Each structure stands twice: as structure tokens, then as C-alpha cells.
Amino acid sequence: QITLKESGPTLVKPTQTLTLTCTFSGFSLSTSGVAVGWIRQPPGKALEWLASIYWTDDKRYNPSLNNRLTITKDTSKNQVILTMTNMDPVDTATYYCTHRLGIARLGWWFDPWGPGTLVTVSS
Amino acid sequence: DIQMTQSPSSLSASVGDRITITCRASQSIGTYLNWYQQKPGKAPWLLIYAASNLQSGVPSRFSGSGSGTDFTLTISSLQPEDFATYYCQQSYGPPPVTFGGGTKVEIK
Numbered sequence: 112q113i114t115l116k117e118s119g120p121t122l123v124k125p126t127q128t129l130t131l132t133c134t135f136s137g138f139s140l141s142t143s144g145v146a147v148g149w150i151r152q153p154p155g156k157a158l159e160w161l162a163s164i165y166w167t168d169d170k171r172y173n174p175s176l177n178n179r180l181t182i183t184k185d186t187s188k189n190q191v192i193l194t195m196t197n198m199d200p201v202d203t204a205t206y207y208c209t210h211r212l213g214i215a216r217l218g219w220w221f222d223p224w225g226p227g228t229l230v231t232v233s234s
Numbered sequence: 235d236i237q238m239t240q241s242p243s244s245l246s247a248s249v250g251d252r253i254t255i256t257c258r259a260s261q262s263i264g265t266y267l268n269w270y271q272q273k274p275g276k277a278p279w280l281l282i283y284a285a286s287n288l289q290s291g292v293p294s295r296f297s298g299s300g301s302g303t304d305f306t307l308t309i310s311s312l313q314p315e316d317f318a319t320y321y322c323q324q325s326y327g328p329p330p331v332t333f334g335g336g337t338k339v340e341i342k
Contacts, residue, residue, distance in 0.1 A: 148331070157321065157333055157334070157335045157336050158270075158278065158321055158323075158333040158336075159333070160329075160330060160331035160332070160333070163329070163331070171328075171329040171330075172329070173329070173330045173331075174330060175330070207277055207278075213325075214284075217265075217283065217284040217287065218264075218265070218266040218268075218283070218284050218325040218326070219325050220268040220280055220283045220284075220323070220325060221268075221270075221278075221280065221323070222280040222283075222289065223277075223279075223280070224277035224278055224279070225277065226276075226277055227277050
């Protein structure tokens with residue numbers, strides 16, 4: 112059974128750097144085809160993909176975040192870490208990490224998701 | 235970037251109703267389209283992958299169809315536990331991954 116859980120601060124100040132950790136079980140990020148993604152959701156709004164990291168250590172970021180994101184993995188600890196610099200109140204959101212599963216010719220999808228962690232940006 | 239547009243943004247329906255939600259991509263994405271359900275305060279949950287494949291454990295009243303730019307999610311007989319927000323997501327080509335704006339299904 113695959114599970115993921117996000118951890119990190121619930122409150123950060125504007126201009127600070129946010130560091131979130133996704134701790135997972137039930138799969139290995141060294142297995143071919145596996146990836147972990149981060150997705151956020153501002154209160155009452157839609158989902159926004161932030162970044163993904165692959166078993167090869169390849170990384171992809173949402174260009175709309177203007178190079179504020181860094182994603183890394185610690186395979187030995189089964190963790191993925193996301194950092195976001197220069198936090199602003201508009202970054203207030205629930206942040207989810209999720210396992211990415213793909214099947215040849217069918218594509219890929221996010222399943223399952225962690226429960227999410229609400230991060231509020233306020234002075 | 236591929237833009238995903240869902241319609242309607244919300245709808246009211248009664249238990250037992252048949253409802254359809256539409257998702258349109260800004261360019262052809264084949265069948266690289268997934269649907270998620272999200273209940274208040276909970277994480278999204280995968281319903282359908284690759285446009286029409288039901289995820290394990292998802293009731294058969296849910297179905298998905300479409301290819302290219304136009305996709306639909308249908309619930310054949312709405313149940314009380316189906317009142318939620320539904321999102322489509324494309325997995326075609328390189329990042330960024332994009333989601334639709336969501337469709338909130340409310341009780342009439």
C-alpha cells in the first residue's frame with residue numbers, strides 16, 4: 112500500500128523560504144518509472160502543479176513560479192523535499208505530495224495523494 | 235502550455251440524476267486525460283485515467299469518454315457521496331502539468 116504524508120511549517124512570513132517534506136512508503140524512488148509530484152491548492156481554488164522528481168533524479172518545475180522552486184529526493188529516507196523561496200501571501204495554500212504512476216501508451220496520473228498540509232503566509 | 239477548461243463550473247442535481255461534466259483541452263491530447271474527485275477538506279482521489287479507464291474501487295456509475303480535445307465525465311445515477319468537486323488533468327507531452335478549474339456538484 113502506497114502512502115504519502117507532507118510535513119513542514121504551517122505559518123511562514125513573507126519573503127521567507129518554505130521547506131516541505133514528503134515522507135512516503137510502499138514504493139521506491141529508485142524504481143524505474145516512479146515519480147513524486149507536488150501540487151498546491153489555494154483556499155477555494157483549483158489545483159496547481161508545482162514540481163515533479165523522477166527515479167532518474169530528473170526534475171521538472173512549473174515555469175509560472177519563476178525559478179522559486181527546488182525539488183530533491185533522499186531515496187534512503189523515502190523522502191522528497193520541496194523548497195519555495197520568497198513566499199508571499201498569495202502562496203497560502205494546501206500543499207500536496209503525490210505518487211505519479213504511468214503505464215505505456217496510457218499516460219500517467221497522480222495516485223495516491225498525501226492528506227496535504229495547509230501553509231499560511233502572513234506577517 | 236495546454237489549457238484545460240471545465241464546464242460547468244458548478245451544477246445542482248438530485249440523487250438519482252445523470253450528470254455530465256465536460257473538459258476541453260486547448261490542443262489535442264489524445265486520451266491523456268485523467269479525472270479526480272475531491273471532497274471538502276480532503277485530498278483529490280483518482281477516478282478515471284487515460285480518459286475512460288476506471289480506477290480500481292471506483293463505482294461503475296462513473297464513466298469517462300473522449301479523445302483529442304473534448305472529454306466528458308458522466309455519473310449515471312448520482313449518489314449522496316458523489317457530491318464533491320471534480321477536476322480533469324492532462325498528461326500529454328512535457329510539463330507543465332495542468333488541471334481544469336474544477337466542477338462543483340451540489341445537492342439541489
